[in-house]
Amino acid sequence: MRADLHTHSWYSDGTLSPEALVARAADCNIQYLAITDHDSTGAWQSLTPQQVPDGLMLVPGVEISTLWEGREIHIVGLFVNDQHPGLTALLQQHQELRRIRAQAIADKLAASGITGLMAHLDTLPCQAISRNHIADFLIERGLAGNKQQAFSKLLGARGRYRAPAQWCDIGTACRTLVDAGGLAVLAHPDRYRLTGVRMNRLLSEFSEAGGEAMEVSYSNLNPDKLAHLGDLCEAHRLWASIGSDFHTPDREWMDIGKIRHLPRNCRERAVWHHPLWQATLSDAA
Ligand code: AMP
Ligand code: MN
Ligand code: MN
Ligand code: MN
Numbered sequence: 001m002r003a004d005l006h007t008h009s010w011y012s013d014g015t016l017s018p019e020a021l022v023a024r025a026a027d028c029n030i031q032y033l034a035i036t037d038h039d040s041t042g043a044w045q046s047l048t049p050q051q052v053p054d055g056l057m058l059v060p061g062v063e064i065s066t067l068w069e070g071r072e073i074h075i076v077g078l079f080v081n082d083q084h085p086g087l088t089a090l091l092q093q094h095q096e097l098r099r100i101r102a103q104a105i106a107d108k109l110a111a112s113g114i115t116g117l118m119a120h121l122d123t124l125p126c127q128a129i130s131r132n133h134i135a136d137f138l139i140e141r142g143l144a145g146n147k148q149q150a151f152s153k154l155l156g157a158r159g160r161y162r163a164p165a166q167w168c169d170i171g172t173a174c175r176t177l178v179d180a181g182g183l184a185v186l187a188h189p190d191r192y193r194l195t196g197v198r199m200n201r202l203l204s205e206f207s208e209a210g211g212e213a214m215e216v217s218y219s220n221l222n223p224d225k226l227a228h229l230g231d232l233c234e235a236h237r238l239w240a241s242i243g244s245d246f247h248t249p250d251r252e253w254m255d256i257g258k259i260r261h262l263p264r265n266c267r268e269r270a271v272w273h274h275p276l277w278q279a280t281l282s283d284a285a
Helices: 018-027 042-046 085-111 117-122 131-140 147-155 170-179 196-208 223-235 264-269 275-282
Strands: 003-007 032-035 057-068 071-078 183-186 213-217 239-242
Touching: 003 018, 003 057, 003 071, 003 239, 018 032, 018 042, 042 057, 057 085, 057 170, 057 275, 071 170, 085 117, 085 131, 085 170, 117 131, 131 147, 170 183, 170 196, 183 196, 183 239, 196 223, 213 223, 223 239, 223 264, 239 264
Parallel strands: 003 032, 032 057, 183 213, 213 239
Antiparallel strands: 057 071, 071 183
């Protein structure tokens, strides 16, 4: 299955336009692509059928930021109805929270004599402002050498200019995605650096809230981690998803479709066997 179910366009913090993203996906021989911008469905809404290359099928997607036990956990939604009022309201609210967070960071920067962040953000094509954009600004101003540094020293949980965001909880995100006809997928579980006990608690609470799938294979996963995620997926009886989390062609190690196959114990639980996939895509395939 040539599928990539987690990618970003410039409607959030990716660098490609929706047209360029689908063109690149086609060049990478992808058959099924989900554009899952942070708190935005604008990219795939904006595409006309003529702009989608032949042989490429779009899976309607989104990536919602949530708060769980004080951590930022990302939930991907697939097959969502973008007209669902509950979903559009949540995304609009999160886009506003993103602006408020950016303003709080801009205020902290201004107090240190660094101005111009909001003016810079206003020049971008994004619908959802991300700290990724703010990191670019800080690097451009010479305050950080690279993204990693911008997050660890300036924008992350212990960063000098950090500002909290009041994202919804995972229950709200899962319920909203399910109400909008979608499948809730826990994004990149190993990036949260949870202990085993916490990870199991997260997966249990996620399942109880209506979450049905987790990402098992994504960029930069070594075989041990992949196998571990496969075991977690099986133990929690979740569906298994795959996605590169592509943001930009500049990071060639995270290119579209550059992901390992699902481990053997997850192949039958791959999301393309889920009834929603069958109902939505199999006719058209
Ligand atoms: P936000 O959506 O505002 O919470 O910003 C988070 C985004 O910033 C993520 O989706 C990543 O694209 C990016 N990001 C987070 N941490 C890092 C990091 N350490 N290095 C590079 N990019 C990061
Ligand atoms: Mn991102
Ligand atoms: Mn994410
Ligand atoms: Mn992502």
